[in-house]
Amino acid sequence: xxxxxxxxxxxxxxxxxxxxxxxxxxxxxxxxxxxxxxxxxxxxxxxxxxxxxxxxxxxxxxxxxxxxxxxxxxxxxxxxxxxxxxxxxxxxxxxxxxxxxxxxxxxxxx
Numbered sequence: 001x002x003x004x005x006x007x008x009x010x011x012x013x014x015x016x017x018x019x020x021x022x023x024x025x026x027x028x029x030x031x032x033x034x035x036x037x038x039x040x041x042x043x044x045x046x047x048x049x050x051x052x053x054x055x056x057x058x059x060x061x062x063x064x065x066x067x068x069x070x071x072x073x074x075x076x077x078x079x080x081x082x083x084x085x086x087x088x089x090x091x092x093x094x095x096x097x098x099x100x101x102x103x104x105x106x107x108x109x110x
Contacts, residue, residue: 003037003039004032004036004038004039005038005041005046006024006038006039006050007042008041008042010042012042012072013040013042013047015072016047016072016103017047017048017106019103020072021070021072022100022101022102023099023100024098024099025083025096025097025099026096026097026099027087027090027094028096029057032052032055032097034052034053034054035051036051037049037051037052037104038050038051038052038101040101045108048103048104048106048108049103049105050101050104051102051104052099052100052101053100053102054098054099054100055098055099055100056098057096057097058098059092059096060080060091060092060093060094060096061092063076063079063096067098070100
């Protein structure tokens with residue numbers, strides 16, 4: 001069975017490999033399970049293997065400054081700007097999935 005992937009914009013890979021980005025926030029309800037092993041990828045390149053440590057379903061309006069920091073941003077506004085870049089319009093009641101992960105193995109440095 002093929003492992004699921006968490007695909008990222010290349011600009012986030014360095015923060016992930018350095019442990020400065022330990023979550024990803026995806027619009028909609030995403031099917032990830034605690035303990036599941038996934039591959040961290042960008043532009044068809046595998047950078048690491050990670051384990052899902054927590055999955056939280058919530059809304060954009062419920063995101064905190066702490067959520068922003070865990071996702072590699074300095075502020076919520078910076079996080080929202082990035083979410084708009086990838087998803088276009090975001091509304092406070094949009095459902096999101098916050099996926100926490102820990103790196104198990106690095107296959108490549110950035």
